[in-house]
Amino acid sequence: MTDQAILTADAHRDLRIRTDRAAALGDAVMACITVPSEFRRVQAHYPILFQLDQATGGFAAMAIFGFEAGENLFLHDGRWDARYRPLAIDSQPFLIGRAADGSDTRQVHIDMTSPRIDADEGMRVFDDIGRPTPFLERIADQLRALDTDYVASADFYAALARYELLEPLTLDVTLDDGSKNRLVGYHVIDEDRLVGLEPGAVADLHAAGHLMPIFMALASLGNIGDLIARKNQRLAHG
Template sequence: MPNIALLNNVEHKDLRVITRRGARYGDRQMAAVTFPAEFRDVQACYPIVFRKTTDGLGFEPVALFGFHEEENLFLDGERWDAAYLPMMVERLPFLIGGSGSELMVHIDLDSPRVSRADGEAVFMPHGGNSDFLERNSSLLLAIHRGLQQTPALLAALLQHELLESFVLDVELNDGSQNRLAGFHTINEDKLAALGADAVAALHRAGHLQAIYMVLASLSNFRLLIDRKNAAHA
């Protein structure tokens, strides 16, 4: 259970954050939420798919790291073996919260990344923000703004019935069977059948590029399967 607190330089003056990667720091996760402004970077390394939100009422795009819960095929000891680290992973243990129109940085004090002896200092000795905190504050703001783009993209996908569920069955080199289910992707046939007006509207709204980034990312399933085979070897 997270222990979320508003970050301040009095109670948290000695806090440090461990930036190493690894399962013991919470990186053993199957997926992380992403957003349209990040799709270009994410699609270079990971499949982008859509999953139902926890309330079951909508969808959210995620970068996929494995085929089942608590599997991250990009973890190699204390190294994340990919050229790009998704923002929702990089920002941990920080979160952004609001009070009216003001956005403020929060921290999960129970995160295994939080320490008073190891890692990057959050505050300077005399109370000012460290460069590390400033970088993470900028990262949180980029995430906040990026997530605000997602509802419009999802509304457009649902309007044109472009989301479809899929099941991926994988037989590994050792003969074991693996199935990925419960996710959605872009229906390419319906996308190709859209009329010129609908395509132009998607383009004007900036959604068309995001859609094609999602489709381009699906080639990374082959790389994910290769990683799965290597892990089983």
């Protein structure tokens, strides 16, 4: 359970954040949310799959790091073995929250239960006179982009639904040691349906800026083979 607090210089002047990567720091996750505006960067390293929220009926895109809960195949010796980390991972333990007065004003919050918070080591959030450090300014930019693009992504998912471009995925993987892994509960872009769209539908998707993230999501599926190779390598080395 998180314990969110509004980030302020008065309350958090001496706060430090560890930026190394480890399971003990909260990085042992098999997936995180991603937004269409970062699909181009995400697809270079991770499969992008779509997950249905049964409560809302809406979809969210997920960058996949492993095959089972708590498995991150990109963690290696205190580092993240990829050139890009999705915004939702890289901005932790910070998040966007609404103002206490209920307005739409966004504020930077911090999860005070995060193991990344350290009294002695890590990146300063504020300097000695209470100004945001370059580290915090970068985090704030990431949070702003993530929040803005998450809200904007509603149009993207509406377009996918309108043209019925998502299909369920069940992926069975047999590893080198004979063990089996399965990815279920996700959707992918239906490539055959995309290819068969009428020109007017393609023009609509292009005009709205949706074609590029669709293509990026499709291209990302090539990373499933890399994910399998990472799993086999980890099994081989114990």
